[in-house]
Amino acid sequence: MTLNLTRRIFAAASLSAALLASTALLAETPKQGGILVYLEQQPHTVLYPPAGGFYPNGGILNQITDKLTYQNPETLEIEPWIAESWEVNEDATQYAFKLRPGVTFSDGSPLDAAAVVANFDAFGLGDQARNFPVSEVVNNYERGEVLDPLTVRFHFKAPSPGFLQGTSVIGSGLVSLATLGRNYAELGDARLIIGSGPFLVKSQTTGSEVVLSVREDYAWGPKLHPHQGRAPLDGIRYVITPEDGVRIGALLSGQADFVRQIQAYDEKQVTDRGYALYAPSTRGVNNSVVFRPDNPLVADIRVRQALLHATDAKEIVETLFSANYPVATSIIAANAQGYVDLSDKLTYDPELADKLLTEAGWIVGASGLREKDGAVLEFTAYESPPQPQNRATLQLVAQQWGRLGVKLNVLAGDSGSRTQDNLDPEKTPVSPAMVGRADPDVIKSQYHPTNRNVLLQLGGVAEKVKSFRDDRLNGLLEAVAAETDPAKRLALTAEVQNYVIDQAYAIPIFEEPQVFGGAPYLKGVGFEAVGRPSFYGAWLDR
């Protein structure tokens, strides 16, 4: 606990240091020019904005599209961007936005009320003919209305309090009518994504490179952003470099300026050489292990609770990670909205775990594993490759559970088997899970059966589920998504966190950051609220 506290203080200190540093940097006048070389681990996929949750996609979309509103990454306040002002009615079923005049997409077409309505009609309703799926961040959408060329109003079937924040995320990036006229299947070609952002796509070599160039006439950055006008950089070159060692070597040898995904064990290499390490939090649902109670092995709450207390998150973080990965104290990050500290309920207590398992009838048998009525307490989980050191994390969990006679097999598997088995509670009674978004809706995104459905409840994409469904949980999640009173919404969010932990549906492990490395001469890099880089204010001091 003390260590946890020290770590928090340390984190707070480093954050304020970073803030001080960034203000100090802002005092310098940015030098204009230069191409930033950005090394990304994976190629982007379809760049339809609502698919921007995937980090490689978000890293590009964030530079080429603007949003109606801007969520200040430090205060999480919603600030004006393309929308100069807005009004929300009492029950959050109508939102009106007044748009900034003179904004154009990079193909020259105007970003006006008609374009905004077309965007949100696509995001909120989907488009069957063009295969646009409904955006995860726009709930209860009914229709959009053009009041005049610079005023729009959105109507909702039911209260949608998360919508204002939803307009600020990468998934709500505004694109031109030409882009919306394309089919979803074509939008892997970045050149077809016409936004109004500070950069535009110049060229793409599918699977290996994307080049952005600056928009000289850009004059509509977020109103309160420290930088205004044209972005200082002339362009950004994204190079896909799958090898961890090559990305870091290239950064340290001056061949790249900014790289994504630096593992905890490589952090020292970067900082020792005087390079900058950026570790913005993803402010969402923590990196966790979740249960699928449809599987009889984990249907008993005592078994789940026992495994929760058998898991030593602190040991995992100390063994595998660094100070940039705080030990989880709830199912969401400490800087996520509506967070409550549940560390008292998340104690590592092997004696309690042993007692609970014995009570539930699981006794250590001749094989050294717990058995009951001929069944053995043995689980299988697939590693999740996008999560940092996920295999090692699960293996450490397996060791910890092993001390109590519970076996956890960790599989790598091909993506097809992994995806398919992860939808079958019989095959994967436990699974790793995480998601980032700076709004209380994030918990619903993660747990609700019609969204990501990590617990595999009845009524979601998983067809193999027999009976498990927790209506109390779903009711709470829906209430969070619909509650218009901010205070009540946060209270409900607290209730959800307590409920998930009381039911021991999830074992939170750590708060997941996105770790980037940057050259010492690269200044002014910003991050949106969930840790995707923004190069609008970035410049090269060389």
Next chain:
Amino acid sequence: MTRRLLERLGQALLVLWAAFTIAFVLLQLMPGDAVLIKFVGGDLGLSPEAVAEIRAFYGADAPAWRRYLDALAGVVTGDFGYSIASGVPVAEEIRTNLPATLWLAGLAFALAVGLALLVAFLATLGPFAWLRGAFQALPGLMVSIPVFWLGVLLIQIFSFKLGWVSVIAPGPWERLVLPVIAISIPIAAPLAQILIRNLDAVSTAPFVHVARAKGASRRWVMLRHVLRNALLPALTIAGVLFGELLAGAVVTETVFGLNGIGRLAEQAVRAQDAAVLQAVVLIAAFGFVAINLIVDLLYPLFDPRLRRGGRAPA
């Protein structure tokens, strides 16, 4: 001659069709598919209805025989469809990636042949017995070097330490230097090995003694008589090594972050992107067929006995 050519062509088409069909069947046997991986396993949080719609759009909800016929008809008419994972037409992916891999493989092969000849000559004609012994042992070492490790080592030394070549934003030739070296070394090994053995074997053949007895120099006999005869088995192996080249391309393109067919294949396998994989399999099969055809046609050039109606006694 025309009949022989038509026969070969028919065989080639049969091989291509078989490769396409086997690839399709194997993809069916794998659990899950590209739509599942991308839209259910991805970061989208889609509803079951939305996933069903996407499945219908890609025709992924049709029975397997139907998808097979559609894909086959597409290939015949030159329409390879869309890559589900990357959202661009497969034909475009091939267009951008194939030339890069052809350059890489072509240059690597040329370098491998050069290296093999050099090693073989030094191993048989080199001065000092110990030096010849060392070069005879070299192919064994070369073949055991993993391409992946060699690639990373070359990058560390020549790019990161010495700064001679850039791996991140290299010029069109610069980008090929290190990967070509990395692939060519393991490819050169079996070629060199076979050349050394054949040079040895042929050197002891009676006609060599005759030539030497007539007063020809050792070097002259080597080049005029022995090498020509020793090349044939090496040529056969060269055809087989095409597969190694492709495998080498998969690894080096990923390590060096180059675009190319190998990297495309690796990404498509991960995403079970059937349309892309089918196209890659077809290209690889076509490569094999073409190389073997070329090798067959080259034999008679090296060995007059294989020429039709050849007069040389066996």
